[in-house]
Amino acid sequence: MAQLKEIDESQYKVDFDILNGYINFSSELLRLSLFAMGGFGALVLIKIKGEEKLSGFLHQPIFFLFSMLFFALCAGAALFHRYFASDSMSWYIAWLRADAAGNKEAAISERKGFHRMLKFSAWALISAEILFGVGVLFFIIAMFRLFYGF
Numbered sequence: 001m002a003q004l005k006e007i008d009e010s011q012y013k014v015d016f017d018i019l020n021g022y023i024n025f026s027s028e029l030l031r032l033s034l035f036a037m038g039g040f041g042a043l044v045l046i047k048i049k050g051e052e053k054l055s056g057f058l059h060q061p062i063f064f065l066f067s068m069l070f071f072a073l074c075a076g077a078a079l080f081h082r083y084f085a086s087d088s089m090s091w092y093i094a095w096l097r098a099d100a101a102g103n104k105e106a107a108i109s110e111r112k113g114f115h116r117m118l119k120f121s122a123w124a125l126i127s128a129e130i131l132f133g134v135g136v137l138f139f140i141i142a143m144f145r146l147f148y149g150f
Helices: 014-046 061-099 104-148
Strands: none
Touching: 014 061, 014 104, 061 104
């Protein structure tokens, strides 16, 4: 087995700072999606209590259900992003170690895994953003239909 060499922190510190920024962004998408889904529970409780303004809420809930679906999918995509982004950095460190040890075959394999995880991470984050936007759009439509009756 090749001797593990010390890797200079400056080689990867900036990459981890960037990773934390992306993970914080996906964490906000996750938090807001879960918050919006909790808002649906509040609307159901208000409806159960007999609020007159929400008379159409449970009679035609299709836009609310679509919104809930997209927020749930957004939460899942945000969790996938967190996994793939974190895993990509483990591949990155393994790539740096293999390269520092002079093991070219392992370095190539680790680099390919790193790029594969980065692609999955990017697609998961883009999907989370789009799903969140669509969820918000359906929620706005549902609220307009609920309060203005169109």
